[in-house]
Amino acid sequence: MIPVPEFIRPIAKKAIALPGRVVPYAFQIPLLSVVLNQAFREPLQQGELEFLEGSRIRIKVADLFVDWLIQVGKEGFTPIDRNLAEDVTIKGDSLDFIMLAARRADPDTLFFQRRIRVEGDTELGLGIKNTMDSMDWDDLPLPIRKLLQAISLVIARLQNG
DSSP states (O other): OOOOOTTHHHHHHHHHHHHHHHSOHHHHHHHHHHHHHHHTHHHHHTTTTGGGTTOEEEEEEGGGTEEEEEEEETTEEEEOOTTSOOSEEEEEOHHHHHHHHTTOSOHHHHHHTTSEEEEEOHHHHHHHHHHHHHSOGGGSOHHHHHHHHHHHHHHHHHHHO
16 A cells, blocks of 8 residues: 555545534434444344433544534434533544444453543443444444445554554
């Protein structure tokens, strides 16, 4: 692979963060709802996420300027008004979230090193982490797996050279 020139990295990082800065939340939430409900389809169908019902979960990806608030119900994940209060906040940088989702990093390591942080109801946060950890990568729909793999490679190259 051709190395990424040093001067390209800051430009690429800003470009990757552009949607979080300029795309209104109202346009982000329909896609967010579809992706989350597809990604967690199996655990939702098997009742593994019942402990989350009625909970509000804030997801913050600092370097992408992403701040989502989702509520979990019997129907699945529903993005809601992010001005409401959350029960738990899970936050970190894009590389860590992507590496977690793409199974390229150990979830316990990311959480214990505080690269992904949980604030608020830590018991709820731990339940979310354990659910993510127990998910079978092959249960994710193929397009989501391919997208996560591709993004993780790009972000890793930009972060590490």
